[in-house]
Amino acid sequence: MTGTTLDLAEFVSAAPSPYHAVAEAVRRLQQAGFTEQVETQEWDPTPGGRYLVRDGTLLAWFTGENIRPGxxxxxxxxxxxxPSLKIKPNPDTGVAGWRQVNVEVYGGALWNSWLDRDLGLAGRLVLLDGTVVPVNIARPLLRVPQLAIHLDRQVNQGLKLDPQRHLLPIWGLGKTTDGDLLRFLAAETGVDAADVAAHDxxxxxxxPPARLGADQELFASPRLDNLSSVHAGLTALIAAAQTQTETVPVFVGFDHEEIGSNSATGAAGPLLEMVLTRLAGGMEERYRSFAASRCLSADVTHAAHPNYLDRHDPDHLALINAGPVLKVNANQRYATDAPGAAAWHRACATAEVPTQVxxxxxxxxxxxxxxxxTATRLGIRTVDVGIPVLSMHxxxxxxxxEDPAHLVGAATAFFTDPA
Structure with a gap:
């Protein structure tokens, strides 16, 4: 495993939820000398690295000594x-002597992939006084049991799951009473259950993440979509902060992409626009700044699947370990255009990494x-890229x-490209 992929494995393991991903990113940024910019406080215009946290979304940037407004x-x-299973506000349920947890599907999850797995629980509790308490039960706690083939002889001709009935995890035996799960989590986190007002x-x-294959050239992991890109962007930003650039490198990891981005911390919300406007020096300066800016949108893409090759365009196959992928769509489901594609190819050439389309x-x-x-909201030229994966969602x-390191190299060159 390359050093980058080993580091990605550590990042993913530390980030079972968006809140943990942000916390791990902040830890790395602080280690690199970045300091927090609180939204409600006066903006710090001095050179250096900054980061801003809002729930499961993180923004970070680096301003060099010679950077001017605009x-x-x-x-x-x-x-x-x-994609995941999210715990409902009233989580306690169960029948026939089983204690279960009530969940709803978050995003476009492959439901069957959650069956018969040892599962943990992560996120946050929020107390009545507003205190946020991180939660990470990183030991076997839950399981969604599949029905035995003896009770469904046609299962191999088509598995049908009802998300209201068939995806409820079990977590014990006995009579179910309201407040069981929250009392358990309160004890695990050292708070009073009576103080817990809400949870995510x-x-x-x-x-855990692992290498596989005869030559161990493959990497299996949860949450590659899209922590592989979060990790690459952070690593590249920290590297770019070591150089003097004519531009301002900015990283943003949005929450809620898997459910459409329509939230205060999603890409359709105003957060990135507000931060960039303040960084540009105000509304007047931002017009010049945005016109000269570029955005690299990084998310995983579909690797060519050997068992379903007919689902792919034969002339645009994304191959494993052949470099990050430039994603193109005539109907602008991806934002890439020709000038943006040229900037991407320039970054890859500068970094000496392969790329594909x-x-x-x-x-x-x-x-x-x-x-x-992002392109629609800001009017900034945007390019969509990502590493190829199988079993997305x-x-x-x-x-x-090899591909995570390739993406880091290309992203670092993109951050420092003055053209």
């Missing part, structure tokens, strides 16, 4: 959330990401061990 931005945009909690797979099969609907939303996804 300087162009080089923005790397990713997202911190992944998701289920997560406990299988993905276009969807005309008969298979194309997904999207934060790129088109599964609890456990697969990429190549």
């Amino acid at each position: 300087a162009a931005f080089r923005i790397f945009a990713a997202h911190t959330d992944s 909690l998701i289920v997560h797979d406990l299988t 993905f276009v969807a099969n005309n008969t298979v609907p194309c997904g999207s990401t934060v790129g088109p939303i 599964s609890t456990r996804e697969l990429c190549g061990v």
